[in-house]
Amino acid sequence: MTTKTQDLRLITASKTDYRWIEELSRSNMMDYYRRYDLIWDGERYGNLLHSLDVLVICSHQQTAGFVSQLIDSQNSFCLINDLQLYPQWQQKGIGKWVLEQIEGRVQQQGLKSLRICVFRDNPAKGLYQRHGFRQVSESVEILRLEKTLS
Numbered sequence: 001m002t003t004k005t006q007d008l009r010l011i012t013a014s015k016t017d018y019r020w021i022e023e024l025s026r027s028n029m030m031d032y033y034r035r036y037d038l039i040w041d042g043e044r045y046g047n048l049l050h051s052l053d054v055l056v057i058c059s060h061q062q063t064a065g066f067v068s069q070l071i072d073s074q075n076s077f078c079l080i081n082d083l084q085l086y087p088q089w090q091q092k093g094i095g096k097w098v099l100e101q102i103e104g105r106v107q108q109q110g111l112k113s114l115r116i117c118v119f120r121d122n123p124a125k126g127l128y129q130r131h132g133f134r135q136v137s138e139s140v141e142i143l144r145l146e147k148t149l150s
Contacts, residue, residue: 005093005097007059007060008057008058008059008064008094008097009057009058009059010055010056010057010058010067010098010101011055011056011058012053012054012055012056013054013055013056013066017054017056017066018046018049018050018054020063021049021054021066021068021084022042022045022046022049024065024066024084024086025045025082025084026040026042026045028084028085028087029119032119032121032122032141035121035141036119036140036141038141048081049068051070052068052069052070052081053068053069053070053071054066054067054068055067055068055069057085057089057094057098059089059094063086064085064086064089064094065083065084065085065086065089065094066082066083066084067080067082067083067084067098067102068080068081068082069081069102071106071109071111073109073111076110076111076112076113077111077112077113077114077115077146078102078106078109078111078113078114078115079115079116080099080102080114080115080116083095083098083099083116083124095124095127096127096130096131099114099127099128099131100131102114103131103147103149106149107149111149112148112149113146113147113148113149114133114146114147114149115144115145115146115147116128116133116144116145116146117142117143117144117145118142118143118145119141119142119143120138120141120142120143125143125145128145129145131147132147133145133146133147134146134147
């Protein structure tokens with residue numbers, strides 16, 4: 001079942017949102033961190049949020065998740081740092097909608113590409129590939145993807 005896109009909104013996160021944002025990201029990513037023997041650093045993640053544009057994904061009055069991004073105007077790209085949805089909001093077309101919204105905003109700013117990193121075995125990789133992202137590099141656990149914009 002998909003969510004009606006007219007019901008979705010992106011709202012700038014407040015500093016008070018950062019606690020649940022860190023908790024959601026940790027919860028969603030913990031299996032990958034364990035699998036690849038990585039250590040989650042909540043304090044570092046929280047500090048990183050302060051340097052990013054963080055948007056809360058809302059459906060009606062409910063919080064579905066968040067997306068965080070870094071705009072690099074000098075190098076003409078937007079790095080999507082994190083796109084996280086609560087489990088009950090996954091597989092409803094929201095991720096696709098968020099990518100479309102971010103891409104539209106980035107194109108309005110005249111940027112040339114979107115970038116994102118994803119764990120190689122994360123099912124979200126398929127979403128990004130369907131949306132036109134292509135692999136540009138990889139490490140043992142991470143794929144770096146990029147979409148060139150016209």
